[in-house]
Amino acid sequence: MYQYDEIDQRLVEERAAQFRGQVARRLAGEITEDEFKPLRLQNGVYMQLHAYMLRIAIPYGFLTSRRLRRLAHIARTYDKGYGHLSTRQNIQFNWIKLVDVPDILDELADVQMHSIQTSGNCIRNTTADAYAGVARDEIEDPRPWCELIRQWSTFHPEFAFLPRKFKIAVTGAPDEDRAAVRFHDIGLRILENAEGQRGFEVIVGGGLGRTPLVGEVIHEFLPQASLISYLEAILRVYNLFGRRDNKFKARIKILVDALGAAEFKRLVDEEWALIKDSAIDVTEEELERIRRYFIPAAYEELPSSDARLASFSLGKDRAFGQWVRNNTRHHKVPGYTIVTIAVKAPGQPPGDLTHEQMDALADLSERYTQGRLVVTHAQNLVLPDVKTEDLPALHAELLPLGLATANAGKLTDIICCPGLDYCTLANATSIPIAEAISARFDDVDYLNDIGDVSLKMSGCINACGHHHIGNIGVLGIDKRGEEFYQLMLGGAPGNDAAIGKILGPAFAKHEIVDAVDRVIQRYLTLRESPDEPFIDALRRVGLEPFKEAAYPDAKKDKRPAASARAASATTVAAPETQGT
Amino acid sequence: MAALPAVVTANETETGTVVYRTPDGRLSPNLSEAWVVEDAERLEAALAELQTQQAIVCDPYAFPVKVEAGVPMPLSTRERIRSQGPTVALPRAS
Structure with a gap:
């Protein structure tokens, strides 16, 4: 798990103090709502239908038990007792009072959390494969790269007021994209070439919203050392040419679509030529510095548990077997299993966790998975490092919490x-x-x-x-x-x-x-x-x-056929033969 | 400007609570106490008045209602949910 260094800690504390002053001025009537709105949005505070909503960043979805307990405390103390996991691997609280937000930000800063850049036209929380670091099919852990991007993009003065919000996702598993990288402003896939060198496939201009588009590959194998300079070049081109006259046409996908991927790439390469192979490139020392702040999990040397996992799924306890079948994955370390906690119990809002569930999960994570948890973009939680032999006990403890729903990846995992x-x-x-x-x-x-x-x-x-x-x-x-x-x-x-x-x-x-x-x-x-x-x-x-x-x-x-407004791009093939 | 009759609403700046302007100029969290405005000039004046109270409320606006049994009822689903709360049960600790 990444531990903030002293610079990160000071940064979040100063931001909390700054916002306290801004809130005080707002409540004193010294600044108007129009003046205050961009300030609160930069701190993740929205006005929603019933109240203020606070969105808290969970960088690449990775949580510790200590942080989850703090989120439970916030839900209990400042909200109506629950939080909502978002598709950006963040968490949102729906019933926050503005007057409480400065205290909440102080409480978050105390556990190295914040709401910075969870809203506004800036680079948002970088997301990653929820199985990052433990997936068997991964060629490299994407989290140090996500962290590098976080450090580069946080308060980057040139990209604080982009034409529109900007989202980046990274995966290190080339065979199964679990981070939806083709539907991000920038998607990065870590690949390995025939010589064993690592690089990034860079995908730009994907997105959903009112104009859904699959991203385009503009670099098939970017050397890893060039990541930041290349990202900077992309952002500069977008910042310069992205539309600011119409918010519905302001995302980078519209620019890439209008210019064409080849022309967009040409512009990026032109910009990149000015800054690549310079001080902005990522040195191995810098990457190693970031990697050192990721405290590795302490794994025991255990025999392979693949057969045991298979036997669990076929055992006499059918509920446990179904849960193992649907909610577990093979781990890269022998004897361990990745567990998905589906926050999708029947009759419950998808992704909502009560403060009691958060506290209980924090306890369970300490006993079963070294205090680590991951928020997934599917609004679930992952316990990444569970010993396979502990699965029956873990399942038994999840049942009374309403967190043992065996539907991960199924129809009701909505x-x-x-x-x-x-x-x-x-x-x-x-x-x-x-x-x-x-x-x-x-x-x-x-x-x-x-x-x-x-x-x-x-x-x-x-x-x-x-x-x-x-x-x-x-x-x-x-x-x-x-x-x-x-x-x-x-x-x-x-x-x-x-x-x-x-x-x-x-x-x-x-x-x-x-x-x-x-x-x-x-x-x-x-x-x-x-x-x-x-x-x-x-x-x-x-x-x-x-x-x-x-x-x-x-x-x-005599209903009409499918709407002509059907999404412009689709790969649903026209049938060669009609099915029966 | 909203179609008439209408009700004036905003959110409390300090808490975000949804409030409605009452006939006597107060702000109430209950839609049933809201002033049902039937006159465009008075509606405009009520909105303008709230605009000057930005330390107390933010983003005031009006929305159309119909009056049933003396109580204003929103015409839109959005305002109905905003006045009554989510249509689903809130997650509760056991």
């Missing part, structure tokens, strides 16, 4: 934005739909029969719930004051990146869960075998069979 229940931007509620879908499919055997399928839901076109890249996506819209929901299929966030395609006219609120159910039923009848995942079956047969299932009365109603 990514869901706060929607109209909390958000001022939303057009429709999303949490009630997620809860209804969870209730409808609350049967682990059935979920396992359906297999791996992602469902992502947003309450508006801003796509905080990543609906464009769900195998099944749900988008809430407003039609003359009524909540309606568009259904889209075929999105994928990983190496097979794709943007979902709208299936047809939006469904009324009372219709959408049934429509999702009918889509699942159709998949179950047309898959070639239980081993063919939903997304593969969809790509094989195309949208039409699912459209027929979702709109059974379409011919009778």
